[in-house]
Amino acid sequence: MNLQINIGVDDVGPYLIHSRREIIALLRRLTGQRELVRMIFSEGEEAVATAVLEVGEDSVIIDSAPSAQQLERVLASSSISFDTALERIRIAFFATRIEPCMHDGLPALRIPLPDTMVRLQRREYYRVLTPRCSIQMEKEEGPPPVSFAVQNVSAGGIALIDDEKVLNPAKGTEYSNCELMLPGAQSVIATLCVMNCCDITLYNGRTARRIGCAFVNPNAAMLALVQRYVSKLERDQNARLHGGGL
Structure with a gap:
């Protein structure tokens, strides 16, 4: 197992x-x-947002x-890590082989079914991230920017909550x-590409739309800023975990 991600525990x-x-x-x-998954490759130097499309008995198809x-660069990587959260429990798995394939007529990737997975039992470890993402809708009347809560953010993209279902969710x-x-950091301007979408039920019983988006051609400065923010969150979460402050 080649851990290219910070699991946050020593063992x-x-x-x-x-x-x-x-x-x-x-x-x-x-x-x-339809959870957004962070795929980490190039010896841990790059990450993109993806999703698990299909799970067979012996293999897994990834977007x-x-x-x-x-x-x-993904196909050339000798080890690839996948990091996500399921109902606020952190999940990680790994692959040393990956190959291109097709899924529903679109390009995809196939990995062998993992021999092991990491599941952090402490639900508090993977907290929902709540920066705000403002998107200027492209309409002739030029409305003010519309704000959305961001459920999580990584170097590959974001998952946002569209309460009013105003965005086009088509992939x-x-x-x-x-x-x-980003709280505590300067804002970044990005182009987002919709990767997946699903409806979720909020704690108050309302239905909202969760949209997973990938950053489109992000520049190095933007990626560095986002990665510093994510790394700081992970350090803070690890400190709270090991310090017993939860």
Whole structure:
């Protein structure tokens, strides 16, 4: 197992899942809930937002990388890490082999079914991230920016909550000039591409739309800023975890 992500614990042994049946069940829950997954490659130097599309008995199909250049680097990587959350429990799994394939007529990636997965039992560890993302809707009348709560953020993209269901959730839809305001950091301007969408039930019983988006051609400065923010969150969460402050 090549850990390219910060799991946040010194010994992952107690959190490893070896049961084939349980691994398949968890992966299929990720598929059913359309959770955004961070795929980390190039020796941990790059990450993109993806999703688990289909889970078989021996393999897993993952959504492809956003660009041809990134796809080339993914396929050239000797180890790839996947990091996500399922009902606020952190999930991680890994692959040393990956190959291109097609899924529903679209490019995708296939990995062998993982032998193990990491599932952090402490639900408090993976907290929902709540920066705000303001998107200027492209309409002739020029309305003011519309703000959305961001459920999580990574170097690959974001998952936002569209309470009023005002955005076009079709995969491939792009929104330019999106301002992502990171608490304690300067704002970044990005183009977002819709990768997946599902309806969720909020704590108050209302239904909202969760939209997973990938950053489109982010520049190095923006990626560095987002990665510093994510790393700071992970350090803060680790400190609270090990300090017993939860």
